[in-house]
Amino acid sequence: MKARLIAPFAQNLGKTLLCAATATGMLWSANIVAADEDTIRIGFISPRTGPLASFGKTDGFVLEQARKSLAKGLTIDGKHYQVEILDRDTQSDPARAAQLAKELINQDIDLMLAISTPEVINPVADASEAAGIPCLSTVMPWEAWYYGRGAKPGEPSPFNWTYHFGFGTNEFYQTYLSQWSLLDTNKKVGVMYPNDADGNAIRAVLAPRIAEAGYTVIDPGAYETGTSDFSSQIALFKAEGVDIINSFPIPPDFAAFWRQAAQQGLHRQIKIIQIAKTGLFPSDIEVLGSLGPKIASAAYWHKTFPYTSPLTGLNGEQLTDMWEAETGEQWTQQLGATLSLLDAGTEALKHSNNPKSHDAIRDAIASLNVTTIAGKVDFTSGPVPNVASGPIIGTQWIKGTGKHKLDYVVTENVTDPNVEVSHTLQPYNR
Incomplete structure (x- = not known):
């Protein structure tokens, strides 16, 4: 008799535990989805080691400043998001740059940032273009980015997802x-x-x-x-x-x-x-x-560029003083260049109506017109589509x-008269 009474109880208990486990699992999965929907993930690729390591030497420091500024997240179109930056080192290898880009894309990043030389930027941009991921880059001649990746003079841009800003010929x-x-x-x-x-x-x-x-x-x-x-x-x-x-x-x-x-x-x-x-x-x-x-x-x-980072609130002198105080090493121009990329990228996210939409981020970059620590980034008046020129x-x-x-x-400032000339050019052979 006891056995007959206990058996149904055990079966019901098992069903109850199974339902509870299933419900908990559903709740856990829902929390993961919610966390993903509430977190903006930015991929950042640069050369930290190898022959191009000088370009990436200060990136860790600049990323630290960016992460501090983004620690409380961003509120965009009334919704609050946490921000995660996933940074990777290409080791100055173009093949590795492409592979890292694909790995980050598979991790569901919302925005790709790439910096310094064609050996880094072009393979990352190509991988992003193929995957439909908005990508923003700087620090290489824009012609080597645009024409070097297959665009033709006088023809429409072949790029739908990739954008570049900075100097050109x-x-x-x-x-x-x-x-x-x-x-x-x-x-x-x-x-x-x-x-x-x-x-x-x-x-x-x-x-x-x-x-x-x-x-x-x-x-x-x-x-x-x-x-x-x-x-x-x-x-x-x-x-x-x-x-x-x-x-x-x-x-x-x-x-x-x-x-x-x-x-x-x-x-x-x-x-x-x-x-x-x-x-x-x-x-x-x-x-x-x-x-x-x-x-x-x-x-x-x-x-001495007379601009301030919208992301960190730092001007050039403040940024370089922080670097020298923390590292004991001389400042380099890559400090401001890297921060300008993070400035432009986060401003594009702010200007999108939905930072979890690749289309929305892409459209925000295409219409971006902001001032970074390195000066203006204006994609509405570029020399060609997908490009914003810089000094x-x-x-x-x-x-x-x-x-x-x-x-x-x-020694001269023809491409940005806001920058002060401080010295006279000296001949090398005297």
Whole structure:
């Protein structure tokens, strides 16, 4: 009798426990979904190690400032969201950049951010475009991003999800001509453009404009990244008597070239050594020892830019002072560049009516017109669709007058007159 009474009780108890477990599971699943719907996930990809590590050196610090500012989340169109930034290191490898982008996309990110050089940005942008993920990037010539990924001059943009802001060959052209006009030269320019996305874009677009402006362009042809012997280029520049050298190398290639140039006496004839992609950071110049001071550069951000980050509330001086106090190392222009990307990305999220909608974020980027710590980002008046142009300022490395071995000074400001010129350009060979 007891057995017959206990059996139905046990069965009912089992059903009750099963229902409770099922209900709990449903509630748990619902909470996970709710958490996902209430959390904005941002992917951030940059080169923190490898040959391009100088570009990513300050990213951890800038991301820390961004995360502090986003700790309480964002309220967008009346709804509050937590914000999570998933940052990844490409190790300066384009294939790894593409793989990391795909992994982040599979983790259901809402917005992709990529920064620094075609080797990082283009594979990330391509993966984002293929997956229908809104992607925003900066710090490479926009032509190498736009045309380097398959767009054609005069044709509609092939890109629906990817956007880029910053300098292009027009800004280089204005800056270089402004900078070079500060010294009396024979207007012979030796160019060192590598066989990569940057070099090919610069050769195709910038070099002809330099020639049209009355300069004689001496081009020994594209060299491969990783070249160790630049004797033929140096011999040509010496024979042609060039006063100016313009180059877009990665740091190790420039170090090899300029040391060989000094060994073969070329440096004594050069009045302006104008470099881009390398020479942006103090470490690039310090490794050259006595050959470093008076190398001319160009800055996509400088601590004297008169703008404030809408994300952190910091201006350039405050940001660089924080970096130097925390790390004991000299500031670099990447501090402001990286923060400007996070500024623009979070402003796009704020301007979307639904940050969990890829379409809404994409549309917000396409209509974005905001001021970041690096200046205006305006996609409503870009030179081509999907692009917002930005300044690049003439600069030079000189011997340090204070706590640093080198000072990075502004010598011209044609692409953004709001930036103050602080120094006169010095000829390299004097």
